[in-house]
Amino acid sequence: MFENFFSQRIKNTPSSFIREILKVTQKPEIISFAGGLPNPISFPQEELKISMNRIADKYGDKIYQYSTTLGLDSLRQYIVDRYKKIWNMQISIDNVIITTGSQQALDLIGKVFINENDKVMVEKPSYLGLLQSFCLYSADFVQTKLNDDGLDIEELKKTLKTHKPKLAYLIPNFQNPTGLTYSVQNRKEVFEVIKDEDMILVQDDPYGELRFEEGDRIPYIGLNQTEKNIYLGSFSKIVTPGMRLGYIIANKEIIHMLETAKQASDLHSNIFGQYLISDYLYNNDLDKHIEKIKKLYKTQANAMVGAMEKYFPKNIKYTIPKGGMFSWVTLEEGKSSVDLFNKAIKKNVAFVPGDPFYVNEHNVNTLRLNYTNADSETIEEGIKRLSEALKEI
Amino acid sequence: MFENFFSQRIKNTPSSFIREILKVTQKPEIISFAGGLPNPISFPQEELKISMNRIADKYGDKIYQYSTTLGLDSLRQYIVDRYKKIWNMQISIDNVIITTGSQQALDLIGKVFINENDKVMVEKPSYLGLLQSFCLYSADFVQTKLNDDGLDIEELKKTLKTHKPKLAYLIPNFQNPTGLTYSVQNRKEVFEVIKDEDMILVQDDPYGELRFEEGDRIPYIGLNQTEKNIYLGSFSKIVTPGMRLGYIIANKEIIHMLETAKQASDLHSNIFGQYLISDYLYNNDLDKHIEKIKKLYKTQANAMVGAMEKYFPKNIKYTIPKGGMFSWVTLEEGKSSVDLFNKAIKKNVAFVPGDPFYVNEHNVNTLRLNYTNADSETIEEGIKRLSEALKEI
Numbered sequence A, B: 001m002f003e004n005f006f007s008q009r010i011k012n013t014p015s016s017f018i019r020e021i022l023k024v025t026q027k028p029e030i031i032s033f034a035g036g037l038p039n040p041i042s043f044p045q046e047e048l049k050i051s052m053n054r055i056a057d058k059y060g061d062k063i064y065q066y067s068t069t070l071g072l073d074s075l076r077q078y079i080v081d082r083y084k085k086i087w088n089m090q091i092s093i094d095n096v097i098i099t100t101g102s103q104q105a106l107d108l109i110g111k112v113f114i115n116e117n118d119k120v121m122v123e124k125p126s127y128l129g130l131l132q133s134f135c136l137y138s139a140d141f142v143q144t145k146l147n148d149d150g151l152d153i154e155e156l157k158k159t160l161k162t163h164k165p166k167l168a169y170l171i172p173n174f175q176n177p178t179g180l181t182y183s184v185q186n187r188k189e190v191f192e193v194i195k196d197e198d199m200i201l202v203q204d205d206p207y208g209e210l211r212f213e214e215g216d217r218i219p220y221i222g223l224n225q226t227e228k229n230i231y232l233g234s235f236s237k238i239v240t241p242g243m244r245l246g247y248i249i250a251n252k253e254i255i256h257m258l259e260t261a262k263q264a265s266d267l268h269s270n271i272f273g274q275y276l277i278s279d280y281l282y283n284n285d286l287d288k289h290i291e292k293i294k295k296l297y298k299t300q301a302n303a304m305v306g307a308m309e310k311y312f313p314k315n316i317k318y319t320i321p322k323g324g325m326f327s328w329v330t331l332e333e334g335k336s337s338v339d340l341f342n343k344a345i346k347k348n349v350a351f352v353p354g355d356p357f358y359v360n361e362h363n364v365n366t367l368r369l370n371y372t373n374a375d376s377e378t379i380e381e382g383i384k385r386l387s388e389a390l391k392e393i
Helices: A008-012 A017-024 A045-063 A073-087 A101-113 A128-135 A153-163 A184-194 A252-266 A271-283 A286-311 A337-346 A376-390 B008-012 B017-024 B045-063 B073-087 B101-113 B128-135 B153-163 B184-194 B252-266 B271-283 B286-311 B337-346 B376-390
Strands: A096-099 A119-124 A140-147 A167-170 A200-204 A229-234 A246-249 A326-330 A366-370 B096-099 B119-124 B140-147 B167-170 B200-204 B229-234 B246-249 B326-330 B366-370
Touching (some): A008 B101, A045 A271, A045 B045, A096 A101, A101 A128, A101 A200, A101 A229, A101 A246, A101 A252, A101 B008, A101 B252, A128 B252, A140 A153, A337 A376, B073 B096, B073 B246, B073 B271, B096 B101, B096 B252, B101 B128, B101 B200, B101 B229, B101 B246, B119 B128, B119 B153, B153 B184, B286 B326, B286 B376, B337 B366, B337 B376
Parallel strands (some): A119 A140, A167 A200, A200 A229, B119 B167, B200 B229
Antiparallel strands (some): A096 A246, A229 A246, A326 A366, B096 B246, B229 B246, B326 B366
C-alpha cells in the first residue's frame, strides 16, 4: 500500500535475518546458540539499585531533564581516564561523545562520512548490524578476508589498491561473528599497509574487556599514531545493554560533526542511564566485576569447545575463542548452514547461519554459535543435537 | 583536516543555532526565554523513585537486558488504550513503535520515506529539529504559512499543486515555535484539501496534553479517516524528557519499515526507562499529574502575556498561548531579531531569534519566547529588559 512512498534506502536494507530466526527459536524446548545476549551475571543488579537511589537523592530533577548532546561530563571523564590508564591515549572529554549504544555510533558515523556509493571496507565476515546500518547510507561494501590471526594482508593490499575505500570498519578483539582476534604482528602489518592511505579506520571494540584466556590486551591498530582512528566502546557487555550506552573516541573535529548528527538523531542519550552508569563506575570496582563475567564465559566457552571436539565430525572446523561471546563454525565446502539450520531446528537447537554476515553471498558454509546464555550441560546437549543434524546435510 | 572525508549531507546540515545561543545564555545573570525545557514540576520524582525500586524488584535482569526493537509491550498497550479512549482510534500495539524521544521518530521517518530531493511540506515557521533531521536525508523543503488559526489554505493549495510534496510535517497543537493551534474549522479545511493527495501526513504532538485554557481537545487532521496519517507522541513534556521516550502510531506496513530503520539506528530504546515509565503510568493518575503542570504553565504564560502587554510597544505582535510552552513575537517589518538578540544579551535577557525555524531565510523579524522555566516575577523582569532592548533596534 505504501510501496511508492518508501525510500530507496529502506527498500534496499535487509530486514534482519536474525530477528526472523529469533522468532523461531523462542520456544522453550529449543536450545538456542543464536542470540548475542550477554549473560545476566554481567549486570551488577544490586549495585545498580544502590546507584539509582543515590542519584535520585543526589541530583534531583537533573536526572530527568533534557541534557547535552555530547553526554554527561563525568561519564566522558571516566572513559578518558580509563583509556589513558590502559592505552596511554592523550585525550580529553572533547574527544568523547556518548551514544545510544554502539549501534547508534555506527549510524552516526554513517551519517557523518558516507556519501552514496562510497566504498567501505569490512571484514569477511563482518558484523551484520554495521552492514544494515551503512546500507541505509547506500555504502558500497568491499570485504577483506579474516584469517585466524587477523586480516589477510595480501587481500588487504589488493582491496585498498582496487577500491580505495574511504573508511574501514574492523572489530580486532573477539570479533562478531567469528570470535577471532587480530595478533600483535597482524595489527602491525595492517597499520603498515594502511597508514599512508586516505582512509578513516573505525575499530569497534565491544568485547575487548572480555579476554578470558591468558595473555595481555593487544593494542589497537595504529594506537596513538594517527588522527584518522576512531574507537568505539560500549557498556553493554560489561554493565548493561538495556541502558543503550556506548561511546565514540575520535579527533575533536570529527566529534563536532558527530554531535551535529546526534542532535538530529535523538538530541542526547538518556541522561538517567548516564548518571546511573557513571555513579556505578565511580563507586565500584569495574575490573573486579569483569573478572566475574570472564570466569563464567571461560567455563561456557570451554564447555562448547569441549563438546564440539567430542561430538563434531573431524571435517568440521571451529574457532577456539580466547574471549568474547562467539565461536564460528565452518562446514565442508559446498554445504549450506541454512540447510543445517532447518534440520537443527527440528532437533530443537538453533544458531545463526553465516549468510547475513557477508555482502551478497548466500548459502555459505559457516555459522555463528553463542555460548554465553546456557550452562555447561545445556551447551553439551545442544552441541550433541547439532552434531546429529550435521549428519543429515 | 577531515573536510574531504565528511559526507555532503553533514556539511549541508546547519549546526544548531540554538546550541550556540544556549552557550551564551548559561551565565547566571541572564534571564533566558531561549530554552525549550519543561519545568521540573512536570517530573513526578517521588513516584518515579517508587517505580524504579519496584521494577528492580519485580523484573530483575529483564530491565537491564537487550530487548525488542518495537518496544515494551505494556508501554505500547498503554498508548493504544489512551488513544482509543481519547480519540477512538482503532489500533493495536502493532501500530505502535517506541522511539528514543520524538527526535528519533523524525530521524526514522526521514530514513523510511525521504529520497534525496523529495519534497517535504512544513509549516512556516517550523520546528528546527525537524529541519535539521530531514536535512540529513537531503529533503527539499517547501513551507506553507501558518496563520493564527492554522495553515493558510490558499497557500496550501498552491504548495500542493506546485510541489506535490511526498510528505507533510505539521504540529497542530501549541506549535513549536509559535505556540499556535489549528482551529477545528482549519483542520477540516486542511483535510479537505489534502485527502486525495498522494501524501503522507505526519502530525507531531508533544504539547497536545498541555492545554491550560478552557476548551476541548481538538481532533487531529483526518483523524480515523485515512491510513496515510502518522501520529507522533512523547513522554518528554508530561513525565520526563531525560529518558528519551516517544512513539509513532501508524499503519502496520509503515511500522514494519520503521522497525528495520530503528534496528539499524539503536537496536531499541533503553528498556529500563520503558519499564520505569510503564510502571509509573499504570500505578499513577497521569491526568491528575498533567493538571499540575498545566496550572503552573498557565500562570507562567499569563505572566508573560501580561508583561508583554504592559511593556512592549503597541507595534509588536505576539501570540497568546492556550497551551504548550511558547509565545511567538513579531517585530516591525524590516527589523531583525538577531539584531535584537545582540542588544538583549547585553541587558541580560535571551530568546531564540526566528531564523532557524525558516528554510533559507535570514534576519527575520520574529522570535520565540519560552515561559516554562521562570517564575512570574522573573518573567516580568525579563520582558521589561527585552522591551528596553526593543528601543535600541
